[in-house]
Amino acid sequence: MARFFFKSQDISGDGIHIRDVAHVRALRLRIGDELTLCDGAGTDFRCRLASLGADFALAEIAGQSPSRGEPSVRLSVFLAYAKGERLEYAVQKCVELGAAEFFLFPSERTVSTPDGRALEKKLARLAAISESAAEQSGRGIIPDVSACESFESAVITAKSSDLPLFFYENEKNLTLRDAFSENSAPKSVAIVTGAEGGFTPVEAAIATQHGLRSVSLGARILRCDTAPIAAAAAVMYITGNM
Amino acid sequence: MARFFFKSQDISGDGIHIRDVAHVRALRLRIGDELTLCDGAGTDFRCRLASLGADFALAEIAGQSPSRGEPSVRLSVFLAYAKGERLEYAVQKCVELGAAEFFLFPSERTVSTPDGRALEKKLARLAAISESAAEQSGRGIIPDVSACESFESAVITAKSSDLPLFFYENEKNLTLRDAFSENSAPKSVAIVTGAEGGFTPVEAAIATQHGLRSVSLGARILRCDTAPIAAAAAVMYITGNM
Numbered sequence: 001m002a003r004f005f006f007k008s009q010d011i012s013g014d015g016i017h018i019r020d021v022a023h024v025r026a027l028r029l030r031i032g033d034e035l036t037l038c039d040g041a042g043t044d045f046r047c048r049l050a051s052l053g054a055d056f057a058l059a060e061i062a063g064q065s066p067s068r069g070e071p072s073v074r075l076s077v078f079l080a081y082a083k084g085e086r087l088e089y090a091v092q093k094c095v096e097l098g099a100a101e102f103f104l105f106p107s108e109r110t111v112s113t114p115d116g117r118a119l120e121k122k123l124a125r126l127a128a129i130s131e132s133a134a135e136q137s138g139r140g141i142i143p144d145v146s147a148c149e150s151f152e153s154a155v156i157t158a159k160s161s162d163l164p165l166f167f168y169e170n171e172k173n174l175t176l177r178d179a180f181s182e183n184s185a186p187k188s189v190a191i192v193t194g195a196e197g198g199f200t201p202v203e204a205a206i207a208t209q210h211g212l213r214s215v216s217l218g219a220r221i222l223r224c225d226t227a228p229i230a231a232a233a234a235v236m237y238i239t240g241n242m
Numbered sequence: 243m244a245r246f247f248f249k250s251q252d253i254s255g256d257g258i259h260i261r262d263v264a265h266v267r268a269l270r271l272r273i274g275d276e277l278t279l280c281d282g283a284g285t286d287f288r289c290r291l292a293s294l295g296a297d298f299a300l301a302e303i304a305g306q307s308p309s310r311g312e313p314s315v316r317l318s319v320f321l322a323y324a325k326g327e328r329l330e331y332a333v334q335k336c337v338e339l340g341a342a343e344f345f346l347f348p349s350e351r352t353v354s355t356p357d358g359r360a361l362e363k364k365l366a367r368l369a370a371i372s373e374s375a376a377e378q379s380g381r382g383i384i385p386d387v388s389a390c391e392s393f394e395s396a397v398i399t400a401k402s403s404d405l406p407l408f409f410y411e412n413e414k415n416l417t418l419r420d421a422f423s424e425n426s427a428p429k430s431v432a433i434v435t436g437a438e439g440g441f442t443p444v445e446a447a448i449a450t451q452h453g454l455r456s457v458s459l460g461a462r463i464l465r466c467d468t469a470p471i472a473a474a475a476a477v478m479y480i481t482g483n484m
Contacts (some may be wrong), residue, residue: 023306068461089331094470098460137462176479218340218484220311220379226338226471233475237418242460242476 002027003135005142015050018057024049028051035059042140067140071098071241073086074188076161076229078154080107081114085124086225090127095133095143097232098241102126102145102216105154109197119178151203154192155210164185166212167227169198176231179213180238189235193227244269244277244378247384257292259300268289276311277301280348284309284382309382313340313483316430318403319470320396322349322437323356326364333368337375337385339474340483344368344387347396351439393445396434397452402430408454409469411440418473421455422480435469458463 002024012160013109018024029035037045044067047059049063077099079090085142091102106113115120124181126145134142148154158164163186165179180186192212199207208214217227235242244266252259258279260266271277271291279287279301286309289301319341321332333344346364348355356364368387376384390396400406405428407421422428434454443448450456459469476484 007463062397092465093297093471096462096464097472099285137464138354139462153276170422177482189357218313218478220313220338220340222379223334226335229335229468229471230339230475230478230484234479236460236472237476237479240419242418 002033003138004035004037004188005040005131005135006037008039009158015058015060016045016047018059021052021055021057024052024057026190038067038140040140040142042070044068044140067138069098069138069199070238071239073186073188073235073239073241074100074161075235076101076103076158076188076190077232078105078148078158078190078192079228080102080105080193080224081110081112082195082224083111086223087122087126087157088129088151090225091145092129092133093176093229094232095130095139096137097229098139098236099143099232101143102130103124103148103154103157104145105148105151106202107151107195108203110195123147152206155193155212158190159212161188161190163211164190164192164212165231166192166204166207166214167197168192168204168207168214168215169216169221169232170201170204171214171216174213175216176215176238179215186239189239191228191231191235193231194224197222244271244275245380246277246279247282247373247377248279250281250324257300257302258287258289260301262283263294263299266294266299276353280382282382282384283371286310288380300401301336309317309380311340312382313478315428315477315481315483316342316403317472317474317477318343318345318391318400318430318432320345320347320400320432320434321470322347322435322466323352323354324437324466325353326463328367329364330366332470333387334375334468335369335471336474337372337381338379339471340381340478341385342383343385344372345396345399346392347389347390347393349393349437350442350445352437355473357474365389369427386478394448397449397454400432400434401452401454403430403432405430406432406434406454407473408434408441408446408456409436409473410446410447410449410457411458411463412443412446413458416455418459418480421457424455428481433470433473433477435473436466438466449459
């Protein structure tokens with residue numbers, strides 16, 4: 001069924017005004033067709049298309065229920081800046097898997113850290129990817145994408161999660177399973193993954209000093225866009241959300 | 243450390259001849275530098291670059307050991323034909339995660355099934371992606387990519403695995419966890435995922451008639467390139483390989 005996000009100011013006494021009229025037309029929806037409108041705060045509205053003009057579309061509300069696409073765990077994904085396409089791919093896939101929010105950060109092995117106008121543009125592009133992945137996968141929220149100023153500020157933000165995990169290629173002892181056996185039912189999990197080339201020993205030391213758990217993703221070397229997706233999938237599996 | 247695959251005919255009394263001389267030069271390797279050469283059959287050779295010419299490169303063998311990048315479970319990945327880029331992503335990521343082999347197959351919702359020359363080209367391109375992902379991630383084998391003639395032949399091939407899993411969007415009962423609780427230590431696992439739009443009820447019926455376990459990947463709708471990656475990551479986690 002067609003699915004759109006709306007903003008609270010789009011609701012009126014008549015129903016919900018859909019902003020993306022072009023999308024409604026592209027899907028060839030007709031008057032009376034059912035569709036789901038989500039408020040982006042975890043509630044789905046079951047609707048019927050009530051009227052459709054050249055530049056407006058109005059949906060009549062038939063009922064509401066909590067969005068089924070929200071996992072029981074709050075997953076925050078921290079991504080070191082990497083080449084554009086890799087970040088985009090990681091954000092899209094992690095939204096589908098159930099991530100709640102994203103933070104980008106610079107790391108020692110980051111090749112280039114965007115700032116000013118370039119950063120604004122990157123955040124806007126990733127926000128659009130997040131919204132479309134959320135719509136397509138049936139999420140109840142649109143995960144935010146924001147930027148941390150430094151590696152350390154990313155680590156400090158991550159540590160407010162119940163279980164903050166730092167994925168480090170040189171970690172030989174602790175596995176994801178070990179980390180979850182120490183804290184088996186976290187309400188929130190953070191995953192922090194590196195750029196091409198991973199993290200440096202100094203960064204790993206800073207992360208563990210702040211209380212992050214340094215964990216391995218196994219014997220194979222994962223690319224910087226594969227690691228967050230694999231970690232997100234495993235977290236969703238472990239917490240009973242997949 | 244630099245890592246290459248070689249073929250058995252590349253070994254001589256002097257050492258191992260590296261075919262991809264351009265790659266050796268691109269990595270700026272010098273005489274005496276250490277590198278790993280893998281036979282593609284699970285053995286790594288610790289080597290030193292012994293000589294390097296315009297069109298040849300020879301490595302001296304210093305020792306050998308089993309490749310550390312091979313998981314304990316044999317994972318076969320069955321992918322319905324999808325748009326080119328999506329298959330390429332899925333193959334690259336699943337090789338990094340430890341897949342042993344790939345089978346492509348047509349399904350009812352496949353938009354276009356390549357044959358003849360187009361199929362040959364697609365298989366060659368995916369084989370090259372598999373090889374480079376295997377090299378980069380430290381695998382001990384290069385996973386094969388081949389094609390099944392029909393949906394049913396894919397299902398029949400999949401069922402030779404100890405635990406053949408069919409990922410079906412409309413499956414509401416069985417989860418991945420349930421499937422593994424019935425068979426907790428499979429030596430081989432097959433994962434079968436659909437094209438854009440997933441599988442039809444008729445296909446799901448055929449798969450379960452053949453003994454495949456129809457399982458869900460959770461409440462969120464995953465794209466056709468996300469599902470195999472998420473399933474592969476979960477299988478590697480469950481079997482203690484991640």
